[in-house]
Amino acid sequence: MPAIDKNNPALVAPKRSSPLFSPGTGDNSALVIFVLGGPGAGKGTQCANLVRDYAFKHLSAGDLLREEQDRPGSEFGDMIKSYIKEGQIVPMEVTIQLLENAMNAEIEKSGNRKFLIDGFPRKMDQALKFEEVVVPSMFTLFFDCDEKTMHERLLDRGKSSGRADDNEESIKKRFRTFVETSMPVVEHFEKEGKVVKVDANKDREEVYEKVKEQFTKREVPKGQ
Ligand code: UDP
Ligand code: MG
DSSP states (O other), X not given: OOOOOTTOGGGSOOOOSSOSSEESSSTTEEEEEEEEESXXXXXXXXXXXXXXXXXXXXXXXXXXXXXXXXXXXXXXXXHHHXXXXXXXXXXXXXXXXXXXXXXXXXXXXXXXXEEEEETOOOSHHHHHHHHHHTOOOSEEEEEEOOHHHHHHHHHHHHHHHOOTTOSHHHHHHHHHXXXXXXXXXXXXXXXXXXXXXEEOSSOHHHHHHHHHHHHHHTTOOSOO
């Protein structure tokens, strides 16, 4: 894995003493819901439902990283590629900057300030930094799923996804990273009373019904 040059100016997380946005949908605000769950838990699928019914902008951290990896001239391309293949977490500076850019672009384009941030934060440092410099989250939607279910789904997806990490070896590493590195993030937000947990082993319609129940309970606004 390539070493990270911490002196690279592009790799310095935004230095701000307060978050860029305040939580909510008014001026200078952003409403962020983190969507977490193991690889193959169904985050992307359920996010699509929420985009349709709640007018969210869906930002997948993994998709943003893959896009950056493939962007001609990106200085991070090779680094991102090797982290993803190894199921490791790309240094947070890169991911936070990509998310912040995508949020600003969406606000400018459509005025929409509601974001589902899918597959992020996957590590404690990212969770703390994002809430410190971008915006505190409303809550985390956590898809709780058995490894056996996720494994079957990923191998199935691997037949057509073309993803470099939907293979037996990478899947094993991603599960490990999820348990060791990402579950502590869920536990951290749980202590703050900011986790909505949904059983993700059921079929997609049933899972979505539970998600909607919770969103109603938490009074997530439907429009922009
Ligand atoms: N990734 C990362 N930081 C993030 C999110 C994703 O480094 O904040 C990398 C990590 O290597 C992960 C990969 O991107 O294994 C794929 O993430 P994605 O969310 O696409 O996977 P999914 O959970 O949807 O299977
Ligand atoms: Mg995904």
